[in-house]
Amino acid sequence: xxxxxxxxxxxxxxxxxxxxxxxxxxxxxxxxxxxxxxxxxxxxxxxxxxxxxxxxxxxxxxxxxxxxxxxxxxxxxxxxxxxxxxxxxxxxxxxxxxxxxxxxxxxxxxxxxxxxxxxxxxxxxxxxxxxxxxxxxxxxxxxxxxxxxxxxxxxxxxxxxxxxxxxxxxxxxxxxxxxxxxxxxxxxxxxxxxxxxxxxxxxxxxxxxxxxxxxxxxxxxxxxxxxxxxxxxxxxxxxxxxxxxxxxxxxxxxxxxxxxxxxxxxxxxxxxxxxxxxxxxxxxxxxxxxxxxxxxxxxxxxxxxxxxxxxxxxxx
Numbered sequence: 001x002x003x004x005x006x007x008x009x010x011x012x013x014x015x016x017x018x019x020x021x022x023x024x025x026x027x028x029x030x031x032x033x034x035x036x037x038x039x040x041x042x043x044x045x046x047x048x049x050x051x052x053x054x055x056x057x058x059x060x061x062x063x064x065x066x067x068x069x070x071x072x073x074x075x076x077x078x079x080x081x082x083x084x085x086x087x088x089x090x091x092x093x094x095x096x097x098x099x100x101x102x103x104x105x106x107x108x109x110x111x112x113x114x115x116x117x118x119x120x121x122x123x124x125x126x127x128x129x130x131x132x133x134x135x136x137x138x139x140x141x142x143x144x145x146x147x148x149x150x151x152x153x154x155x156x157x158x159x160x161x162x163x164x165x166x167x168x169x170x171x172x173x174x175x176x177x178x179x180x181x182x183x184x185x186x187x188x189x190x191x192x193x194x195x196x197x198x199x200x201x202x203x204x205x206x207x208x209x210x211x212x213x214x215x216x217x218x219x220x221x222x223x224x225x226x227x228x229x230x231x232x233x234x235x236x237x238x239x240x241x242x243x244x245x246x247x248x249x250x251x252x253x254x255x256x257x258x259x260x261x262x263x264x265x266x267x268x269x270x271x272x273x274x275x276x277x278x279x280x281x282x283x284x285x286x287x288x289x290x291x292x293x294x295x296x297x298x299x300x301x302x303x304x305x306x307x308x309x310x311x312x313x314x315x316x
Contacts, residue, residue, distance in 0.1 A: 050231040051290070054224045058294050061220045062088055065131075068213035069108065072127035072202070076116045087111045089303035096300055100256055104128075111306065119201070126202050130210035132253070133174050134218050139250025140167050142243035149244070149276040175207060221295065222246070228291050232283035234274060241277055248273040266292055 066084040073079075079087075087108055095104035105128060109120040140163040147156060202210075225245050229236065236242050252269045270288035271281060278284060 045233070047231040050227045054227045054231075054291070055294055055298070057220055057224050057227075058298060061217060061224065061295060062092075062299055064213060064217040064220065068130070068210060068217070069124060069127050071213065072123045072206070072210060073112075073120050076119050076123060077112055077114045079112070086303075086306050089299045090306040091303070092296065093300040093303035093307060096296070101296075122201055126207070127210055129174065130207070130214045131217065133170055134211065134214040135246075135249055135253050136170055137167055138218065138246040139253075140164075142246035143250065145240050145243045146247055149240075174211075175204060221249075224295065225249075225287075225291055228287045228294075229274070229284075232280070232287045234278050234280055234283055234287065236274075236277065244273050244277065262296075263289055263292055 063081075063085055066088040067081060069088060070079060070081060070084040090111055091104040091107040092101070094107040095101035097103060105124045106121055108124050109117050112120060114120055144160050144163055147159060152159065222245055225248070226236065226242070236244065248270055251273065252266055255265050255269070257265050267285045267288045270284050274284045275281065
């Protein structure tokens with residue numbers, strides 16, 4: 001425990017470094033052509049109807065997430081869907097202050113002011129992990145279909161084998177924690193007691209339903225990304241190019257970030273991924289940043305309203 005503080009600072013510096021590298025990547029791609037490129041953007045040609053529809057979809061996106069969380073905790077704490085949505089928005093507000101927005105998980109439990117704080121955190125963790133499973137499943141599939149777009153030094157057969165093995169392990173962890181938990185307990189790098197306990201506390205049917213919720217939510221933010229790209233004139237033709245979106249989600253979600261670096265990371269990942277099929281660099285970055293504003297910044301602003309709920313916690 002004495003050494004935990006240095007590690008926190010090292011992780012913080014690491015995330016700052018990632019942010020700096022991400023911004024540098026964007027700068028190196030645009031460099032002296034920035035003014036020229038941005039001057040070519042005719043905002044009157046941007047399809048604002050698609051962007052308005054994308055904003056509407058943010059409520060569907062987070063509404064599904066709220067419904068999934070409500071389902072996950074229903075045996076411990078029953079809440080209305082409206083309250084679940086409100087607290088989900090507020091947890092985004094709080095989560096922005098933490099690395100990779102991991103603070104959203106305990107924030108939801110804290111906002112509920114329930115005596116079952118720890119069990120709710122465990123259920124919420126399992127609910128969030130179901131989204132990770134779907135992100136890696138579709139991202140892995142996307143990488144298998146789009147790897148020819150990227151100049152990868154690894155052999156294609158080896159890469160596909162590693163992806164399939166990784167996905168099998170991921171699903172074994174998710175659906176068979178009782179069987180594989182002893183193995184994970186022995187491997188330090190894979191040991192995560194909160195996640196293990198969370199998955200042990202939920203039966204197969206519940207885990208499957210959580211995955212269904214996660215798939216539905218994934219479809220929504222996939223559609224959002226496609227709409228925003230299309231609004232800025234970035235066309236993805238064919239199934240393979242559409243699967244670049246899951247690849248972008250996969251890479252972005254795998255990189256540790258903090259608020260100050262998240263926008264730069266998302267922009268640089270989008271530029272790296274979609275740059276293989278489009279030379280509209282500025283538009284790619286703007287689409288990525290706009291999607292972050294719609295799906296994260298706007299809900300966080302809405303969530304400010306219920307921050308007052310945290311004041312009650314101190315007396316309990």
